[in-house]
Amino acid sequence: MEVTTTQNGVDLELLKPVLAEYAKVSGSLITILQKTQAIYGYLPISALTEIAAATGVAPAKIMGVATFYTQFRLEPIGKYLIMVCQGTACHVNGSEKLAQALSDELGIQDGETSKDGLFTLKHVACLGCCSLAPAIMINDDVYGNLTGDKARKIVQDIAKKTKEAAK
Amino acid sequence: MKIRSFDDLKQYKKSLYGNKKTAKYTVLVGMATCGVASGANTTMTAFEETVNELGLKNVTLKRTGCIGYCFLEPIAEVIDEQGNSTIYTKVDKAKVAEIVSSHLQNGKPLTEGVIKPDMQRINLAEVKPIQKRQLRVALRNCGVIDPESLDDYIKYDGYMALAKCLFELTPNGVIEIIKRSGLRGRGGGGFSTGLKWSFVAKENAPVKNIICNADEGDPGAFMDRSILEGDPNSILEAMAIAGYATGAAHGYIYIRAEYPMAVKRLKIAIAQATEMGLLGDNIMGTDFSFDIQIKLGAGAFVCGEETALIHSIEGKRGEPKMKPPYPAKRGLWGEPTCVNNVETYANICPIIIKGDQWFNSMGTTKSPGTKVFALAGKINNVGLVEVPMGITLREMIYDVGGGIVDGKAFKAIQTGGPSGGVIPYTMLDTPIEYDSLVAMGSMMGSGGMIVMDEDDCMVNIAKFYLEFSVEESCGRCTPCRIGNKRLFEILEKITNGNGTMDDIRKLKELGRVIKDTALCGLGQTSPNPVLSTLHFFEDEYIAHVVDRTCPAKTCSSLIRYFIMPDKCIGCTLCARVCPVSCIDGERKALHSIRQHECIKCGACMDACKSNAIVKR
Numbered sequence: 214m215e216v217t218t219t220q221n222g223v224d225l226e227l228l229k230p231v232l233a234e235y236a237k238v239s240g241s242l243i244t245i246l247q248k249t250q251a252i253y254g255y256l257p258i259s260a261l262t263e264i265a266a267a268t269g270v271a272p273a274k275i276m277g278v279a280t281f282y283t284q285f286r287l288e289p290i291g292k293y294l295i296m297v298c299q300g301t302a303c304h305v306n307g308s309e310k311l312a313q314a315l316s317d318e319l320g321i322q323d324g325e326t327s328k329d330g331l332f333t334l335k336h337v338a339c340l341g342c343c344s345l346a347p348a349i350m351i352n353d354d355v356y357g358n359l360t361g362d363k364a365r366k367i368v369q370d371i372a373k374k375t376k377e378a379a380k
Numbered sequence: 381m382k383i384r385s386f387d388d389l390k391q392y393k394k395s396l397y398g399n400k401k402t403a404k405y406t407v408l409v410g411m412a413t414c415g416v417a418s419g420a421n422t423t424m425t426a427f428e429e430t431v432n433e434l435g436l437k438n439v440t441l442k443r444t445g446c447i448g449y450c451f452l453e454p455i456a457e458v459i460d461e462q463g464n465s466t467i468y469t470k471v472d473k474a475k476v477a478e479i480v481s482s483h484l485q486n487g488k489p490l491t492e493g494v495i496k497p498d499m500q501r502i503n504l505a506e507v508k509p510i511q512k513r514q515l516r517v518a519l520r521n522c523g524v525i526d527p528e529s530l531d532d533y534i535k536y537d538g539y540m541a542l543a544k545c546l547f548e549l550t551p552n553g554v555i556e557i558i559k560r561s562g563l564r565g566r567g568g569g570g571f572s573t574g575l576k577w578s579f580v581a582k583e584n585a586p587v588k589n590i591i592c593n594a595d596e597g598d599p600g601a602f603m604d605r606s607i608l609e610g611d612p613n614s615i616l617e618a619m620a621i622a623g624y625a626t627g628a629a630h631g632y633i634y635i636r637a638e639y640p641m642a643v644k645r646l647k648i649a650i651a652q653a654t655e656m657g658l659l660g661d662n663i664m665g666t667d668f669s670f671d672i673q674i675k676l677g678a679g680a681f682v683c684g685e686e687t688a689l690i691h692s693i694e695g696k697r698g699e700p701k702m703k704p705p706y707p708a709k710r711g712l713w714g715e716p717t718c719v720n721n722v723e724t725y726a727n728i729c730p731i732i733i734k735g736d737q738w739f740n741s742m743g744t745t746k747s748p749g750t751k752v753f754a755l756a757g758k759i760n761n762v763g764l765v766e767v768p769m770g771i772t773l774r775e776m777i778y779d780v781g782g783g784i785v786d787g788k789a790f791k792a793i794q795t796g797g798p799s800g801g802v803i804p805y806t807m808l809d810t811p812i813e814y815d816s817l818v819a820m821g822s823m824m825g826s827g828g829m830i831v832m833d834e835d836d837c838m839v840n841i842a843k844f845y846l847e848f849s850v851e852e853s854c855g856r857c858t859p860c861r862i863g864n865k866r867l868f869e870i871l872e873k874i875t876n877g878n879g880t881m882d883d884i885r886k887l888k889e890l891g892r893v894i895k896d897t898a899l900c901g902l903g904q905t906s907p908n909p910v911l912s913t914l915h916f917f918e919d920e921y922i923a924h925v926v927d928r929t930c931p932a933k934t935c936s937s938l939i940r941y942f943i944m945p946d947k948c949i950g951c952t953l954c955a956r957v958c959p960v961s962c963i964d965g966e967r968k969a970l971h972s973i974r975q976h977e978c979i980k981c982g983a984c985m986d987a988c989k990s991n992a993i994v995k996r
Contacts, residue, residue: 240713242695243678247637281697281854282678284637296638300599301794301830302756304844310982338681338848339599340638343756343828344414344450344763353640355417 223257228264236267242278246285255286283337290333291326293371295351300339302346307360311347312336314361318368331372382657384665386547389539396535404438405484408457409471410523412446412609413641414763418453419472426476427456431484439484442532445610447523448514449495450763457523458483467495498780504537504733513780515742516766517750518566518603518726522610527645530652533613539658541729542617545624546666554625554732555581561736562748563728567593567684567721568799568825569901570747570814576718579708580626583716588628590619590670591712591719593689594635594642597681598797599848600828603752604722606764608635608642611726612649616659616672618728623670626718631672634689637679646674681798681852685900686711686719688854699856700900721826723752743769747813751824757794757831758785774808777831788833791932792916796825798845798852799905801912802838821912823905837934838917839924843871845909853903860903863894867910875935879925888914936980939995943971947992954984954993 231248235241245268249260256279265272279285297312312323315334319327326333342348345357349364356367383389407427411420424443431439447455452469458479459465466489468479475493482488499514501524516522525532533539545554559574580588592615596604608615619631635643650672653659661669675693682688683698690712692698711717727749731739740748747769753776756762760782767780777783777790784790792802801822803810810816814824832841846868855861867890870883891907891914898904914921923931930938943954943963950968955961962978965971973984985993 240693240695243692244676244695247676247678277697278695281699282680284677284679299848301797301828301841301844302600302762304599305757305830305832305836305841313981337638337679338597338852339601341596341602341605341636342413342417343600343602343754343830344453345417346756346762348417350638355413357414357417 223253223259225259225263227252228260232264232267236264242268242270242275243282246275246279250285253289255289258287289326291331292375293331293351293368294333294335295349295368296335296337296340297323298338298340298342298346298348298350299336300341300343300346302343303339303348306346308347310361311349311359311364315349315364315368318365329372331375332368382655383539384657386543386664389534389543389664393534393537393540396531403440404461406440406442406459407484408442408444408459408523410445410447410453410455410457411443412522412606413639414446414450415453415455416641420454422473423454423456423471423476426473427480430476430480434480434485436480436484442526443528444524445522445527446519446606446764447497448499448519448606448764448766449497449761451761452495458489466490467497469493469495502730502734504540504730507734507738510742510768513767513771513775514765515750515768517730517742518607518723518752519610519764519766520730521614522606525611527610527612528648530613530649530656530658533611537733538613539617539653541732542620542624542658543664544732545621546664546668549732551581551625551627554621557736558625558728558731559736561731561739562746563724563731563739564747564814565720566723566727566751566826568796568823570824573720573724576708576720577622577625579706580628580716580718583709585716587630587713587715588626589712589715589717590622590626590628590631591686591689591693591717592619592631592633592725593684593686593719593721594633594639595677595684595689596636596639596722596826597684597852598799598826598828600754600756600794600797600830601826602754603764603827605639605642607722607726607752608639609645612642612645613653614729615646615722615725616649616653618725619672620659620663620670621728621732622718622720622725624668626716628716628718629669629671631670632675632693632712633672634675634677634683634693636677643674643676650674680854681848682854682900682902685902688900689719690717697854699854700902702899723826744811744813746815751812751827753827753829755781755829755831757829758788758833758836759783759831760785769813770811772809772811773803776812776829777808781831784831784833788835791832791834791836792838794822794830794832794841794909795828796823796905796908797828798848799823799902799908800825801908802832802841802916804916806916821908821915823908835932835934837875837930837932838913838920839871839875839930840932840934842910842913843868843875846871846906849902849906853906857897857899857903859894859898860900860906863890863898864903864906866890867894867907871910874921874924875930876937877924877928877935879921881922881925884914884918884921884925933995939980940975941973941978941980941982941985941993941995943973944992944994945970947990949990949992951989953987953989957983957987959983 348357500512501516564570688698688700955963962974
């Protein structure tokens with residue numbers, strides 16, 4: 214797998230408390246990776262190297278785990294992660310059109326991040342909110358019973374709010 | 381305080397009732413994920429503000445879990461002193477004001493937007509005859525108690541089952557009760573829970589483990605999430621009972637990271653129970669100790685398989701391994717391990733308190749008890765229902781589920797997610813239980829039920845599930861990694877209108893080979909969606925390859941959009957929304973679609989206000 218990202222400016226100091234707590238606890242590799250991702254928003258290669266050194270787990274093994282689970286990312290993501298549910302209930306209720314509307318609105322495809330760095334679009338397996346189908350989850354919030362237009366409005370509102378807050 | 385004996389617990393429960401006079405009205409707001417996404421936070425805030433503003437002293441506000449009527453969220457229930465309940469639906473800010481002024485201030489319940497569910501909840505302390513169609517055993521506390529309050533759980537006989545085990549039953553006695561109850565694993569296969577526990581108990585090992593599988597990955601199932609969000613303590617208590625019965629001291633809850641609210645409530649519950657001495661060292665003053673850790677999944681469907689799940693807890697890639705040895709012999713860290721799913725645990729406390737005979741008086745002989753189903757898709761009453769096993773599909777869809785959306789024709793129901801299959805409209809009177817579903821080529825799975833109507837193409841549905849299986853295959857065994865990919869490609873070819881009769885033959889053959897040769901349960905069942913749709917709807921497959929048509933008009937390569945000359949009013953709406961500008965026509969004149977440029981997105985059909993656009 215080719216990893217192309219500039220990972221300058223990764224502050225490995227931030228990782229130290231996590232490693233101090235978990236490095237010697239067996240079976241905690243996934244927990245460490247989750248905490249690492251919570252710090253940086255993704256898994257920088259330099260951090261993975263650091264984890265390998267601290268835990269004694271081979272770098273190849275760590276890479277194996279990091280690429281196995283869909284939660285882990287080796288690239289930075291936008292401020293808002295939009296997860297578009299691809300579950301069955303959403304599928305029969307039009308998630309395809311919904312995903313298309315979001316792609317059109319943001320100008321990005323599944324797995325990509327918008328140019329302004331605000332949004333990352335990701336198609337995911339069932340979110341378990343089938344009663345709200347079709348549904349999306351933005352960071353930790355679920356939005357349901359969507360149409361293409363409603364979804365467009367939601368991301369427009371978020372973009373507007375974020376930009377106003379930045380002023 | 382810490383609970384140090386059975387009497388302590390009973391006393392404490394009593395004190396919870398004795399302390400303060402109950403308010404005249406209790407208002408419950410359903411605040412599980414579905415409720416919150418539909419605006420329950422606003423509803424709760426509105427109640428708080430209004431009640432404070434008016435200085436109402438006789439009202440208690442309480443947050444609670446899912447009541448099951450997800451399509452009517454946000455839901456608020458008002459219970460008066462006599463225990464009369466009024467359930468209000470779609471409660472927005474304006475409705476809150478109405479409820480407060482009419483019901484809470486003047487004692488006049490509103491009559492509009494109110495539901496009376498055909499549902500009965502079991503009460504741990506007493507036995508009542510079954511009178512309603514829905515019977516809540518696993519969901520008994522969801523929508524009743526405050527999931528973030530241990531006191532509230534104890535008020536409803538929480539931790540009484542654990543106390544009964546610790547003070548009145550031997551570990552073997554507990555296992556015997558569970559065995560006799562006939563409880564079968566609610567996560568998929570339907571293995572006897574009591575037998576599983578007895579295997580772990582038999583092992584002679586210094587350390588054993590209890591795992592709760594909350595990696596609910598089946599698309600279309602959300603009952604485990606609802607139980608964890610609505611009644612987290614019942615799972616902790618049942619895990620401790622399993623620990624006592626099997627001789628294990630450590631519990632792990634493996635839960636999807638996609639369920640942040642459930643994780644939060646579990647953490648609160650573990651902290652509160654440990655503080656009270658109901659978990660941790662020397663539970664209730666006995667020499668039994670049991671701790672519980674939460675392990676967050678990292679997003680892999682295959683981790684619902686128990687050996688893969690165990691690898692994931694160990695921090696490895698979540699790949700399954702050959703069985704035997706089963707986890708009961710060599711599981712987590714090579715130690716005997718008992719893995720059960722959330723809903724299975726949710727049944728344990730009622731069985732302990734009310735007895736095995738009570739439990740197997742419900743449901744059918746081979747599948748006793750109740751089952752929670754997640755109804756979704758093209759059905760009116762989308763939500764969670766719990767019914768005795770053996771209910772027929774017809775009752776499920778038309779009585780409990782309220783029928784098909786827009787009165788369309790019911791075509792099939794999908795159960796068991798990517799491991800299951802479809803049950804067609806011809807089998808409406810088949811009872812739903814583990815064995816009848818398997819006989820039909822499907823399976824219970826975790827209980828997701830996706831209802832499909834005449835507009836859903838069975839080939840497309842099979843393709844949808846195969847796409848899921850291809851994406852989620854862990855890649856360890858060849859039949860699943862490569863075989864499913866080939867199945868998917870053939871299905872794609874058929875839905876694109878390039879299939880042949882030979883492709884249909886290949887689907888059947890390859891499907892059977894994967895079933896026989898894949899490594900884990902998920903791989904072995906992954907061709908089920910194809911095989912079962914082929915079995916019941918082969919005519920639809922044949923229509924795709926011979927007639928080159930999609931009877932349900934779903935597969936875009938096989939359909940065309942037309943504008944009906946008699947209905948088109950020339951409003952130009954369709955031409956304006958067409959993303960590829962392939963619709964011609966002057967204002968107030970008939971429009972037409974340039975077929976070879978059309979991408980069949982359907983935008984024109986959605987936009988047309990005079991229903992002039994049809995697909996064929």
